[in-house]
Amino acid sequence: MAPMAPLHILFLSFTFLAALSSAAGDGWLEAHATFYGDMSGGETMQGACGYGNLFDQGYGLATTALSSVLFNGGKTCGACFEIQCFNDTRWCAPGSVTVTATNLCPANWSKPSDNGGWCNPPRNHFDLSMPMFVKITKDYHAGIVPILFRRVTCWKKGGIKFEIKGNPFWMLVLVYNVAGAGDVTAVSVKGSATGWITMSRNWGQNWQTSEKLQGQSLSFSVTASDGRTVWSMDVAPANWQLGQTFEGKQF
Template identity: 45%
Template sequence: MAPHLLTTSLFLSLASLLTVTVTVTGKPHVNHGRFKAGPWEDGHATFYGGRDGSGTTEGGACGYKDKEVESYGTLTAAVGPTLYDNGAGCGACYEVKGSKGTAIVSATNQAPPPVNGMKGEHFDLTMPAFLQIDEEKAGIVPISYRKVACVKKGGIRYTITGNPSYNMVMVTNVGGAGDVVALMVKGNKRVKWTPMKRSWGQLWITEKNLTGESLTFRVMTGDHRKATSWHVLPRDWQFGNTYQATKNF
C-alpha cells in the first residue's frame, strides 16, 4: 500500500474510533419515549389519616396546598428522606405491593426515616392506600415497591404566587416520572430563559420581574426528560392563580 494511502486509512480509522468514543461517553438527553417502571425494592409501610383520607390534605413537606393535594386523590404517601430527596422526589409515583394487594400512590409529603428493624425505605400511606395492600390492624408491614409512570389527565399545572420582585411557582399534575428536578421560565419580551431555584419541596422561585409578559415554562423530570409549556401564562396573568398547559409528558 502506498504511504499516503496508509496514512489516510489510519486517519479515518482514528476518526471513526474518536466518533464512537464521544458518542458513548457523552451524557444523553432522554426526550423521547415514555417513562419505564424501575426495579422492585424492599421497603415497609405505615399509615396515617382517616379511612376516607382525611387528615392527609393539609399540605406538608412538598409545599402542596389543600386543593393541590386533593388533586392527587386519596392514594398518596409520605416517603422517607432518601426518596423525598430534599423535595426533588415530590410528585413521583410508586407501585406498592403488600400481602393483600397493590396500590399506586403519589409522593406528596416526607415521612420519618426507616423504622428500626425494618428493611428498605419507609412509606407512610394514607389509610385508603394502606387498606389496598394490607389490613389496618397490621400497623407496619413489609412491602415491595417500584417507581412507575404517573398517569395524569390534562396538561401540567403552574400556580404562581408572590410579587413582582419575588415570584414563587408550584408545578403539579406532572406525568411521566412525576417529579420535577429543574424549572426554567421565559417571557415573550424582556425575560430570557431563566433557571428558577428550588425554595423547598416543589416550590420554585426567581427574583426576575415576570409581570406583563406571557410566560413559558420548561420542566425537567428526574429521568432527564423535558417538557415546554409555551405561553401557558397569558400576558395578563395574576398572582394566586393556577394555569394549565395543553400538554404533559
Template identity: 30%
Template sequence: MAGGACGYGTLVDVKPLRARVGAVSPVLFKGGEGCGACYKVRCLDPAICSRRAVTVIITDECPGGYCASGHTHFDLSGAAFGRMAVAGEAGQLRDRGEISVIFRRTPCKYPGKNIAFHVNEGSTNFWLSLLVEFEGDDGDIGSMHIKQANSMKWLEMKHVWGASWCIIGGPLQGPFSVKLTTLTTQRTLSARDVIPRNWSPKATYTSRLNFL
C-alpha cells in the first residue's frame, strides 16, 4: 500500500514527514487510530548512540514477526535511525538492524501548516471518504463528524482504515464542515465549510485551523 498502512500516500515523501516516518507494532498502531501520532525515540547503546532523540510520525504498521509478538516495536526510516548515532557512527547503527530504545509521546508540530482533508479516490455523493493530514498536537483521531450544507446536524463518520474515515448516505450535499475529536485528549476542532460544494475525489482541501 503506497505510503504505508495509514494511507498517507506520497505525503510521506515530502517535508515535514520525509525522513521522520515510522512504523509501529499493533499495540501503538491501534488498528489505524494511532496514525499521525508523534513519538520521540532514543536508542540506549552509548557506544554508538548519542543522547539525541529523533521525532517520528506514525505512518505505517510494521509487518509480522517480532512486531506481531505483542512487543512495542518501532521500524524507523534509515535517516531517522542515523540521526540517533554519535558522529561518524550512523552507518554502523543502521547496520545493527535492531536496538533497544526508550520512547515517549510528543506533540506533533507542523509549523505554518493547517489541518487538511484529502478526499479519497472513489468518493461519491453517496460514499464520502476523507483522510486527515497535518493534524498538530495529539496527531491521532478518536472520532470524526461531518455536517452538510444548510444542516444543523453533525453526522458521525466511520473509521475505515488507517487515517481514513467515511460516511454513507445520500445524496450528500456540500459544502461540508468537518469536526475532529482527538483520540488521546478528546480535544475538538471544527472546520466550517472546508470541503466545497464542487469537491472532487483525490483533491485536498486545507482548513484555516490546527491544534496548537
C-alpha cells in the first residue's frame, strides 16, 4: 500500500479543490487559457484593439487576447476579466489574475479546435501574456490549462484618454483607460462650433468621423457596455494637433 500523504497536504489540497468547486457555481464560466510572448511582454504590445504601448497606456502586462467569440469584432476591447486555473491538480496554482482584453487570438483553421486551434469558434479562450499565465499555473510548460473566468469591474488611474489621429479630412480617436465596464459601445464628439456628432467604430477602440473639426475645441461622450455615459467637455483646446492625447473624465 502506498504511504498516505501528510494530513496538512491533504487538507490544503481539499481546501483548494473546494474553493474551485464553489467558484464554478458562483457566476463563473469555463474556458481554457494559453499564453503568447515571453516574460518581457514585448509581443503583447499593439494588437487588434488598436492600443499601442500598453505600459504607457496603463495596461501593463495584465492583458489577454480573446478568441473571436469573446472578442466580438473588437467590441469587448477594454473589458476586464478575472481568471483562475481550474480542475487541473498537476498544473493549477491557487489564486487568480485580473486582465484587460487588448488583442484578438485568431482562429487557426488548419488545426482542430481541440488540438491546436484553441481560438477557433465556438470556443471561449484566453491567450494570456506569459507573466499572467505563470501566475495561475505552476509552470509555463503547462501550455494550455482549463480556467474559470468572469467579467469584473475595471479599475483605472486617471481619466479616459483620447488619442487623436487621422488627417485634416478624417479624424480617428483611440479611446482607452476606461474604468467601470471597460468596453466602449458608443462615442460622440462635439466641436465648439458643432452639435454632438456620432462617431463610428473603425476597428478595436478606434472611433472615426469625417467631420472637419480642426481649429475647434473638442468634447467627447463615451458610453460603456453597461449603458452608462460620461461627458468630457472641452478636453482638447482649439489648437489641438494630430498625435496628441487628452484626458477626460472617468466612470
